[in-house]
Amino acid sequence: MTRTVRLAVIPGDGIGPEVVQQAVRVLDAVAASADLLVEKTSFSLGAARYLETGDILTDDDLAAIAGHDAILLGAVGGDPRDPRLAGGIIERGLLLKLRFALDHYVNLRPTVLYPAVPSPLANPGEVDFVVVREGTEGPYVGNGGAIRVGTPAEIANEVSVNTAFGVERLVRYAFAKAASRPRKKLTLVHKTNVLVFAGSLWQRTVDRVSAEFPGVAVDYLHVDAATIFLVQDPARFDVIVTDNLFGDILTDLAGAISGGIGLAASGNINPDGVFPSMFEPVHGSAPDIAGKQLADPTAAILSVSLLLDHLGLGEAAARVTAAVAADVASRGGAARTTAEVGDAIVARLAED
Amino acid sequence: MTRTVRLAVIPGDGIGPEVVQQAVRVLDAVAASADLLVEKTSFSLGAARYLETGDILTDDDLAAIAGHDAILLGAVGGDPRDPRLAGGIIERGLLLKLRFALDHYVNLRPTVLYPAVPSPLANPGEVDFVVVREGTEGPYVGNGGAIRVGTPAEIANEVSVNTAFGVERLVRYAFAKAASRPRKKLTLVHKTNVLVFAGSLWQRTVDRVSAEFPGVAVDYLHVDAATIFLVQDPARFDVIVTDNLFGDILTDLAGAISGGIGLAASGNINPDGVFPSMFEPVHGSAPDIAGKQLADPTAAILSVSLLLDHLGLGEAAARVTAAVAADVASRGGAARTTAEVGDAIVARLAED
Numbered sequence A, B: 001m002t003r004t005v006r007l008a009v010i011p012g013d014g015i016g017p018e019v020v021q022q023a024v025r026v027l028d029a030v031a032a033s034a035d036l037l038v039e040k041t042s043f044s045l046g047a048a049r050y051l052e053t054g055d056i057l058t059d060d061d062l063a064a065i066a067g068h069d070a071i072l073l074g075a076v077g078g079d080p081r082d083p084r085l086a087g088g089i090i091e092r093g094l095l096l097k098l099r100f101a102l103d104h105y106v107n108l109r110p111t112v113l114y115p116a117v118p119s120p121l122a123n124p125g126e127v128d129f130v131v132v133r134e135g136t137e138g139p140y141v142g143n144g145g146a147i148r149v150g151t152p153a154e155i156a157n158e159v160s161v162n163t164a165f166g167v168e169r170l171v172r173y174a175f176a177k178a179a180s181r182p183r184k185k186l187t188l189v190h191k192t193n194v195l196v197f198a199g200s201l202w203q204r205t206v207d208r209v210s211a212e213f214p215g216v217a218v219d220y221l222h223v224d225a226a227t228i229f230l231v232q233d234p235a236r237f238d239v240i241v242t243d244n245l246f247g248d249i250l251t252d253l254a255g256a257i258s259g260g261i262g263l264a265a266s267g268n269i270n271p272d273g274v275f276p277s278m279f280e281p282v283h284g285s286a287p288d289i290a291g292k293q294l295a296d297p298t299a300a301i302l303s304v305s306l307l308l309d310h311l312g313l314g315e316a317a318a319r320v321t322a323a324v325a326a327d328v329a330s331r332g333g334a335a336r337t338t339a340e341v342g343d344a345i346v347a348r349l350a351e352d
């Protein structure tokens, strides 16, 4: 029986539309054999629309998007030097607003170094871990303020908000993820020796939830030390659970050591299924190379694999991942256009 | 004419005493030829003393230390699994307290990949940059709190405090540092698209102070992107200026890519000279290998070079750095004891 999935597509800015186009092709290519009908609605959101209309994400936009089963997002954010876009107005008003409004409390970011993919590390070893980054709390809540702005007496504060509610549901998800993986290992990353209130909450939560998962080995690293291990011995990691900001930093580093941010996929997940989850490459909109077919769509395509997995279509997800793995293994140094990468992956899917 | 320098020595915990012993030998070895008399007072502070007496850093300790011209610190912090030391009580009560009380607003952390030193990066290029990390503000101020602790309704907040006063003096120091270096390049690292109040203060301050240093090229990177460049192209960096927490994270990563944290030195500097500055390796107390002569004292020895530089003894500082560079170049894979590394570097100083 054919299943229908209503997909909201947000191509976004810069290279977003190009990479999303290839991701959608790949999705369509696997959908048929998975008995899936994907009904797409495209939302034209991002810096371009904001500069034209002054709207970033209206209540109507949000309601329309929320009515879908899932979201595929390319990248958002315009020219960083454009003063009209200063202070991450698009990133916050669109990307973070979606994550918060749709309660994407799990920001899932797998890191796999596929065979034959070059890493900047001399001896990366077998890299296969996933960062479970909190998505709705921490220093991302927008709870900052400033007084006497522009004067020598200016004070600017930023508040990281952490709740037992928010940390526990995330930590429980991370433990379940670890329990489902062969190595069954979870590493909490925080800075408990300095951020003692938040750190204590995270550490106590991990300790408590760990009793429910006796098969999962638990480890702790300060965030600074975690970056050392990510370049000296990334193979030690299985599941990393961490806060919003530390997760942001660690996943860019993780992308860099595993073949570059062009391969890093992510899911912004509402595990409760109350709101649609959103899948997007970790990379940004890269306005400098936009429209030139220079962008690598692989991260967007791997995000489709995460989307399929989330929909319970593990087999289709695995087909996409396998096609990507085969493609990246055969890449060598030859430059291909965005569409050519899509062509190659779609061709592999047709073959398998 | 012989100059006398009163040095407070805090060997600290774990491997601290071992590495400080070698650092002091090196200091003594160069002092004579620099017409320097180093009067040392040793302060027995750290986890061991705290567990014995309940004192971490008394007002008397602080006053006595503050009466010196400079401080050499090994490492502090006991067994991280000891519940009596949870929440970084030693790190905060001793290390951070010294940094704050002695107004060490510049945390200076050079990163140099010395010739023939192995890096985990396949193609590191020429790595020679310095991180100017803020040392007295940011999320390190201890301005957090929690309510309903231990209940499902717990909320734990952490506040990052940033002031125009604190950011500007640090940024000005960083620009002066950049102006004194051949490449004259400064990169602000922050997360201005999310931490908008603090980010705006940092960005505006850099923009304003930059007018005083027209010869310095200015660049900006989000902290997540900065970690990518640190592994993909670290040679692009010259001077990085950043906040306390981002600097903590980036300098461990910087240590990792440049031969390991065993080579990373740092200075906690009060540029105004009102309080003594403090020099310490970036690494921790590593209680698991303490007392076994397994620790590499190089970071502590390079911290002596920073100390000499701070005292205006640039030539003596350069001699220490050159001796270290020559030693690390000849290391190969042979394991040496902590003392043997000290021996080798002292021997090179005697020769030059």
Ligand SMILES: CC(C)[C@H](C(=O)O)[C@@H](O)C(=O)O
Binding pocket: A091, A092, A095, A096, A248, A282, B193, B194, B224
């Ligand atoms: C664009 C930015 C707000 C975003 C973040 O910080 O979360 C990005 O870096 C990411 O990791 O998805």
Ligand SMILES: CC(C)[C@H](C(=O)O)[C@@H](O)C(=O)O
Binding pocket: A193, A194, A224, B091, B092, B095, B096, B248, B282
């Ligand atoms: C021990 C800890 C408090 C300290 C810090 O976070 O500053 C250390 O990591 C460092 O970088 O010197």
